Amino acid sequence: MTPTIAVLGLGAMGLPMARHLAQSFTIRSYDIDASRCSAAADFSTACGSAKEAATGADIVLLAVRNRDQLAEVLWGSDGVVPVLVPGSVILLTSTVGIDVVRDVAHQLINQEMLLVDAPVSGGPVRAGCGDLLVTVGADDTAYGKALPVLEAMASTLKRVGPRPGDGQCMKTVNQLLCGVHIAAAAEALALARALGLDPAAALEILGAGAAASFMLGDRGPRMLKAYDEGGAEVLSRLDIFVKDMGIVTTAARGVGVSTPLAAAAEQVYLMGQAHGMSARDDSSVITVLAPTVS
């Protein structure tokens, strides 16, 4: 019998993940936004509540936005924990922070639930074709139960440790670099333009040598469109990095590691948020550093 997965949270990542998993699993879906539920109705059983979606599911996959949504979907008024049987597997794909996940896992163990900490990377397009990077922290039992789903989601699957939170650790380090590299690309292209260089030509030269990064190649071309009417297409919201760089600097502080660049990058994203750019593409940080084309 095909396993049933309840996918809770049908946002930028949850919806394409659910659509892709529907090729191999029976999907029951729910989002607090009714329009997102409708978008999932063609490939899944769109449910009227999280509890309804989770009831009877073999695995509950959570694609929530942040720690508040996580607590709400587990233990809130429409929380799923009361409807789950002992031994149920909760597969958390969100980046919510190390201590948050450790706390949640601890509470769930007391309720005889298994948490698989499996934050994903790669963005919506790759989510839609099972091409994600997934870093996992989970014990053998939980990992074994979630493995078929994880393998369907990921092109690169790395179990980095046996404890929930270990996946978040790896994702936190990953986001440190991603967040710094995007902000650094913005600084470089803003400076190139201000110095009178052709930004597109500069981007090509930079990407060919020691200055190259994945993010320069990916976000750089979008930064060149950031000053156009409406800005670059939103592929990754700026406020994701407000959240993630907050997780990074909190984690670093917690273990006593100095991260001045990550801290500076966090301020750039916070400034972007303060300037009303939360829902814009993260490439628009270049307009925080250099608001106008001179």
Place this chain on the structure above:
Amino acid sequence: MTPTIAVLGLGAMGLPMARHLAQSFTIRSYDIDASRCSAAADFSTACGSAKEAATGADIVLLAVRNRDQLAEVLWGSDGVVPVLVPGSVILLTSTVGIDVVRDVAHQLINQEMLLVDAPVSGGPVRAGCGDLLVTVGADDTAYGKALPVLEAMASTLKRVGPRPGDGQCMKTVNQLLCGVHIAAAAEALALARALGLDPAAALEILGAGAAASFMLGDRGPRMLKAYDEGGAEVLSRLDIFVKDMGIVTTAARGVGVSTPLAAAAEQVYLMGQAHGMSARDDSSVITVLAPTVS
């Protein structure tokens, strides 16, 4: 007749460049450090002064460390300008800053000399096999005269503008990213270790995804050796980035662009210098952020 190039400055970059150019040109060489001159004696005419090396040369190639050495080799007590004929080409391969090069070019024009601003990137190994990235600012006449030498040095040759200083502009933007990416890699690997992840495994995962950068792949493995006895082999001195990030932040300030990450990176390198790490490999910045392995 084979053109003669005077190579002044036989340091980490100058010596391998001179050795490589000796395959195609007659080389006359000089360095203020006599031991460096000896190292060049097997493939060039090692001279006793900069003036002696420059006399009669078709092109004077400068591979100096900084702006002070540049001024000294041009106009100091052993400065070459007095022995050069009008129309001589001075090929500057060093990263010394935009305004410095514009000022020098202005003075040289008054003395009927042509300056080719051609800062190089790629490190000593690539310098030795003509595999450098060279970004050039020069007018048509100067560029035309220097072209055979530039082509011999570079695998990627980009003339980014017609004025001396334009090459420095491009190099400045390049170094912003290089300096930030190295410091960010150090933050990431220090954090990974402190969070209990295996640093080598983390490096492999990071390098496979959106967190990747050229510098992470190049310096990351050296950072893993930074805590070993003696540290990583010195392939690129830390104090080069003290100089280069100073050039970056000065340039950004000059054109009114905010570069908080570059500024934070500059402080990390300055701190490394203050801790006596000037002559160590730049990968040792990880020990600035995390002095001991916990």
